[in-house]
Amino acid sequence: MTDFHETQTPDAAPVLPAPRPLPAAPLAEAFGTYGPVCLAMGFFYTFCFYKNPSSITWPLFSAVGYLVLCMLFKRLGLTIKKDSWFLMGASFLVSLSMCLTGSPFLHSCSRLALLLLLAVFLNHQLYADHTWRTGTWLWAILRYGVSLISLLPVPFLHAAAYAKSGKASKSKNVLLVLSGVCSSIPLTILVVWLLGSADAVFSNLVSRLFHDFFRLSTLLSISLGSLWAAVVFYSILCTRFAPPKPRKETCCKKGNPLAAVSFLGAIVLFYGTFCIIQIYCLFLRQGSLPESMTYAQYAHQGFYQLVFVIFINLALVLGFLKYIRPTLLLRLTLTFLSVCTVIMIFSAAYRMVLYVASYHLTLLRLLVLWFLAVVTVLMAGIFRLIFKDSFPLFRYGLLVISVFYVALAFARPDAVIARYNLTRENVSHSDLYYLQSLSTDAAPALLEYLPTEESCFKPWGSRKQYLQSFINHQPERSFSLSLRRYNFSAARAIRLFGPLFIEFPD
Numbered sequence: 350m351t352d353f354h355e356t357q358t359p360d361a362a363p364v365l366p367a368p369r370p371l372p373a374a375p376l377a378e379a380f381g382t383y384g385p386v387c388l389a390m391g392f393f394y395t396f397c398f399y400k401n402p403s404s405i406t407w408p409l410f411s412a413v414g415y416l417v418l419c420m421l422f423k424r425l426g427l428t429i430k431k432d433s434w435f436l437m438g439a440s441f442l443v444s445l446s447m448c449l450t451g452s453p454f455l456h457s458c459s460r461l462a463l464l465l466l467l468a469v470f471l472n473h474q475l476y477a478d479h480t481w482r483t484g485t486w487l488w489a490i491l492r493y494g495v496s497l498i499s500l501l502p503v504p505f506l507h508a509a510a511y512a513k514s515g516k517a518s519k520s521k522n523v524l525l526v527l528s529g530v531c532s533s534i535p536l537t538i539l540v541v542w543l544l545g546s547a548d549a550v551f552s553n554l555v556s557r558l559f560h561d562f563f564r565l566s567t568l569l570s571i572s573l574g575s576l577w578a579a580v581v582f583y584s585i586l587c588t589r590f591a592p593p594k595p596r597k598e599t600c601c602k603k604g605n606p607l608a609a610v611s612f613l614g615a616i617v618l619f620y621g622t623f624c625i626i627q628i629y630c631l632f633l634r635q636g637s638l639p640e641s642m643t644y645a646q647y648a649h650q651g652f653y654q655l656v657f658v659i660f661i662n663l664a665l666v667l668g669f670l671k672y673i674r675p676t677l678l679l680r681l682t683l684t685f686l687s688v689c690t691v692i693m694i695f696s697a698a699y700r701m702v703l704y705v706a707s708y709h710l711t712l713l714r715l716l717v718l719w720f721l722a723v724v725t726v727l728m729a730g731i732f733r734l735i736f737k738d739s740f741p742l743f744r745y746g747l748l749v750i751s752v753f754y755v756a757l758a759f760a761r762p763d764a765v766i767a768r769y770n771l772t773r774e775n776v777s778h779s780d781l782y783y784l785q786s787l788s789t790d791a792a793p794a795l796l797e798y799l800p801t802e803e804s805c806f807k808p809w810g811s812r813k814q815y816l817q818s819f820i821n822h823q824p825e826r827s828f829s830l831s832l833r834r835y836n837f838s839a840a841r842a843i844r845l846f847g848p849l850f851i852e853f854p855d
Contacts, residue, residue, distance in 0.1 A: 372500065372503050372506070372587065372590075372591045373500075373503060373507075373586075373587040373589070373590040373591045374590070375425075375590055376425070376507065376586060376587055376589070376590055377506075377507040377510055377511070380507045380508065380510070380511040381511060383421065383583065383586060384504070384507070384508065384511070384583065386417065386421065387504070387579045387580075387582045387583040387586070388575070388579045390414070390417060390578065390579060390582045391574075391575040391576060391577070391578035391579030391580075391582065392575045392579075393410065393413065394410065394574070394575065394578035394582075395571050395574045395575045395578065396833070397409060397410040397833075398410070398574075399570070399571060399574060401833060401834050402456060403447050403448065403450075403451070403456050403836055404447075404448055404833060404834045404835055404836050405448040405832075405833075405835045405836070405837075406448075406833060407444040407445070407447040407448055408441060408444045408445040408447070408448065410444070411440055411441050411444035411445075411463070412441060415437045415440065415441075418585070419437075421586060422474065422586075422589065425586065425589050425590075427474060427475075427589055429474070430473060430474060432473060432744075433470055433473055433474060435748075436466050436469055436470040436473065437470065439466055439751045439755065440463055440466045440467065440470075442755045442758075442759075443459050443462050443463055443466070443754070443755060443758065444459070444463060446459060446755065446758035446759055447459050448835070448836050448837055449758075449759065449761070449837050449838060450758065450761045450763075450788065450790055450838050451763075451788035451789035451790050451823070451836060451838035451839055451842070452761065452762065452763050452787075452788040452790055453788065453824075454712065454762075455757075455758055455761075455762070458754075458758075459758060462754060465490070466751075468490045468493055468494065469486075469490065469747065471493060471585065471588065472486075472489045472490065472493055475588065475589070476489070479741070480739075481743065482671075482742070482743065483667070483742055483743045483746070484671075486743045493588070496588065496591075497581075497584055497585065497588065500584040500587045500588065500591065501580055501581070501584050503583075503584060503587050503591075504579070504580050504583040504584065504587075505580075507583075604669075604672050604673040604674065605673070605674070606673050606674050606675070606676040606678065606679040609669050609673045609679055609682075610678055610679055610682050613665070613669075613682050613683075613686065616665075616686075617682060617685055617686055617689070620685075620686065620689040621685075621689065623689075623693075624688075624689050624692040624693070627692055627693070627695075627696040628692070631696055631699060631700070632695075632696075632699065655693050655696060655697040655700070656697055656717075658693060659690055659693055659694060659697070659724065662686060662687070662689070662690040662693070663690070663724075663731070665686065666683050666686060666687055666690075666731055666735070667731075669683060670683065670734060670735065670738070675738065680735050680736060683735050684732065684735055687728060687731055687732055687735065690728065691725065691728055694721050694724055694725050694728070695725075697721055698718060698721045698722075698725075701714060701717055701718055701721070702718070705718075709769070709770045709773060709780055710765075710766045710769045710770055711766065711783065712762055712763070712766060715762050715765065715766060716762075719753065719757055722753065723749060723750060723753045726749050726753070727745075727746055727749055730742050730745040730746065730749070733745075761790040761838070762790075763787040763788045763790035763791045764790040764791055764793065764794055766784075766787065766791070767784055767787055767790075767791035767794035767795060767798075768794040768798065770783075770784065771784075771794055771795070771798035771799060771800075772798055776800060776805070778805075778808060781805070781806070781815065784819070785815075785818060785819050785822050786822065788823070788838065789823055789836075789838045789839050789841070789842040790838050791819075792819075792838075792841060792842035792845050792846065793841065793845060795816065795819065796816075796845050796846075799812065799815075799816075800812075816846065820842075820846065823839075823842075830843065
């Protein structure tokens with residue numbers, strides 16, 4: 350009898366499942382080309398921004414970053430669209446304003462503006478966005494940010510696959526360079542020590558270099574910062590092959606226009622009455638005010654309520670245009686509502702102008718006037734959208750906001766505030782205290798328009814001590830004039846205050 354185990358045929362070899370393809374696989378195959386470029390951009394990012402928040406390196410990185418990104422996109426088969434040049438130009442101007450101002454507020458706003466412009470640029474490159482509405486654009490920006498975060502592990506996966514593929518062994522030049530650098534370290538140390546013993550200036554330079562750079566904490570920060578920037582840059586390239594799915598445009602205009610017009614009827618009636626009062630009492634200063642109320646008090650009253658109503662009106666107009674079937678009656682009603690909104694904007698701006706004339710200018714008041722000017726120009730696009738559904742309101746708004754923000758950044762609000770307040774009559778101690786909180790942008794106006802009467806500076810002792818107090822209120826890094834950390838606003842302040850003071854913060 351034959352043994353069962355001897356007659357049984359051996360089992361077939363198990364079939365292994367096919368390995369899952371890597372995300373952005375075409376990029377993984379060329380990791381040896383794109384990986385080093387991204388790593389170089391990571392080191393360049395750290396060189397530009399390590400402990401350097403507002404210097405001349407901002408426009409440098411913006412120009413080089415977009416140039417490298419466009420070159421890599423073209424190499425990956427992605428054509429640079431014509432509209433993208435405007436986005437890149439706006440980003441460069443915003444980054445240029447970083448080194449022209451010393452205002453921390455503008456620095457924060459500019460960083461946010463650069464991120465938003467980059468997000469719009471990347472979405473515009475990846476998709477056919479000519480039919481996108483404002484809501485779709487906002488959703489696309491958010492979706493792209495989430496997708497980019499999910500792709501952050503991909504560079505490491507590509508690096509591991511590249512190392513296993515055997516292609517890394519072909520990169521002998523890199524190993525040769527590294528071995529040459531490492532072998533030269535002992536001789537370099539000896540030569541540097543000998544040269545330092547021969548020249549005191551060279552010795553001081555080397556000592557500062559080792560004290561500021563060759564420290565464990567510094568090297569660790571630079572390494573991690575460079576790696577993080579390289580990973581983000583590579584992940585951006587990955588979105589070329591693994592873009593998030595675009596949101597489909599759907600028609601949402603299903604509401605009855607008659608119900609919408611009825612809803613707006615009472616609101617429009619009160620809006621019309623309110624606007625007539627604004628024109629007659631505020632602009633023309635006719636009629637009678639309540640007892641014991643001056644025009645300054647009347648102008649200041651209700652400003653923030655008006656701004657809130659303006660936001661409500663914008664939401665109403667955009668909401669009805671999106672969700673209600675358009676008819677001539679609805680369009681005329683929304684047009685009247687928009688006209689009332691413009692009158693309210695003028696009323697709010699006029700109230701703020703009267704308030705500033707009485708209580709001087711601050712950054713918040715200046716930003717309010719700037720915001721109202723932006724909304725006024727945006728209303729022209731809303732008027733066009735009411736009668737043309739296909740009007741690209743987001744692109745129009747992006748253009749308007751970009752132009753207005755660049756103008757604001759280059760105008761340097763702190764300089765405008767200092768010049769305006771010091772050229773008004775009756776400069777009080779509270780005004781001088783507020784001017785101390787401004788950035789180095791205010792330095793030229795302080796020296797030109799600051800009162801010369803020493804009695805104005807009793808809380809500080811003298812005019813010179815007041816200026817010294819202004820300098821002491823600035824961040825210490827504001828007065829660094831090294832090439833990498835050069836800021837034009839700080840340099841101007843040092844040049845102007847130089848004859849008054851010898852020493853500045855490091």
